[in-house]
Amino acid sequence: MDSKASTVTTSQTPNAPNPSKPKEKDFLNHLxxxxxxxxxxxxLLKITRYATKIILASSVLPETVPLxxxxxSFESSVGLSRKAFRLGKFVQDVNALRNxxxxxxxxxxxxxxxxxxxxxxxxVEQFIWLAKSGxxxxxxxxxxxxxxxWAEFIGYIGSISLKFRDLKRINExxxxxxSSIEIAISRGVGYKxxxxxxxxxxxxxxxxxxxVIQDLADGLMALADIQDGKGSFSDPLLVSCAGLLSALISTxxxxxxx
Numbered sequence: 001m002d003s004k005a006s007t008v009t010t011s012q013t014p015n016a017p018n019p020s021k022p023k024e025k026d027f028l029n030h031l032x033x034x035x036x037x038x039x040x041x042x043x044l045l046k047i048t049r050y051a052t053k054i055i056l057a058s059s060v061l062p063e064t065v066p067l068x069x070x071x072x073s074f075e076s077s078v079g080l081s082r083k084a085f086r087l088g089k090f091v092q093d094v095n096a097l098r099n100x101x102x103x104x105x106x107x108x109x110x111x112x113x114x115x116x117x118x119x120x121x122x123x124v125e126q127f128i129w130l131a132k133s134g135x136x137x138x139x140x141x142x143x144x145x146x147x148x149x150w151a152e153f154i155g156y157i158g159s160i161s162l163k164f165r166d167l168k169r170i171n172e173x174x175x176x177x178x179s180s181i182e183i184a185i186s187r188g189v190g191y192k193x194x195x196x197x198x199x200x201x202x203x204x205x206x207x208x209x210x211x212v213i214q215d216l217a218d219g220l221m222a223l224a225d226i227q228d229g230k231g232s233f234s235d236p237l238l239v240s241c242a243g244l245l246s247a248l249i250s251t252x253x254x255x256x257x258x
Contacts, residue, residue, distance in 0.1 A: 033258045040258070042085045043251045049078040050243035057236035083129035086122050093119030107165070110158045117155025124148040149225035156219035163212050170205045177201065207256075210249050217246040 025033075034040040052075045055061065061068045097115040102108045124147050131141040181194045220242045224234040233239075 030255075030258065034255055037254060037258060038085055038089075039250070039254050042082055043247050043254060045078050045082050045085070046247035047244065047251065049075055049082065050240050050247055052078070053240035054237065054244060057240050080129065080132055083125055083132070086125050086129070088126075090119040090122035090126075093122065107162070110161045110165075113158030114155055114162055115158075117151050117153075117158060119155075120151040121148050121155055124151060145225065149222050153219060153222035153226060156215045156222060160212055160215045160219070163208055163215070167205065167208055167212070170201060170208065173201055174198065174205070207253060210253065214246045214249040214253075217242040217249075221246075 035044075052071050056068065056071055056075065061071070093115040097111060097119075100107075100111050100115075102111060124144055127136060128141060128144045128148060130136045131138055131144060177194060177198045181198065220233055221239050224231065224239045227234050229236070
């Protein structure tokens with residue numbers, strides 16, 4: 001009897017943890033899980049690199065200041081380090097294409113463009129890293145960079161197209177849920193469950209919208225590489241800001257997922 005009474009009292013205590021509520025991950029454990037991922041470290045390097053490029057492009061520091069030369073050397077080293085993190089990364093695009101569940105010829109075509117373009121980009125980046133590291137003759141670097149930039153740009157066209165299709169489906173799902181919620185309210189049953197489903201769908205929609213913005217930013221940088229910094233979208237400060245925006249969005253997505 002005392003045991004049962006004690007159990008009931010504990011369950012009614014306001015400070016008692018709710019078993020249905022998921023336990024929040026400790027920050028340091030979350031950080032460890034994040035840094036254990038290749039993409040986690042890569043995106044932190046990307047933030048560092050493009051923050052440095054913004055400082056250099058904004059002309060905050062004069063060219064004659066020793067710190068400027070150090071920042072340029074640092075930015076170049078971080079860029080080379082990021083390429084090393086992409087070794088073998090093209091395999092994930094091969095697997096993503098293999099495991100895709102495609103419903104139409106249009107989806108098949110867009111998926112080949114998206115995953116094929118990105119996969120080729122990561123594959124070529126390996127050889128650019130070898131060229132910049134000195135193992136391959138540097139004379140091949142320029143042609144490799146052109147191929148890489150075009151593959152990346154084409155890949156983002158396919159990726160953005162696929163994500164717009166996904167957003168359309170999510171919007172249709174939201175409309176259906178709105179109808180379900182109205183029915184649940186009229187019946188007085190299942191309202192909270194439908195609201196929870198709608199909340200999760202909104203979170204998914206937000207992440208998808210952020211992914212589109214990230215692809216647009218990365219696509220802008222790829223276009224600047226294609227134009228060799230001579231086009232209207234190749235302003236160093238604009239490209240650097242696009243790179244930092246992309247890195248922050250990707251960091252947020254990776255943080256939430258781990």
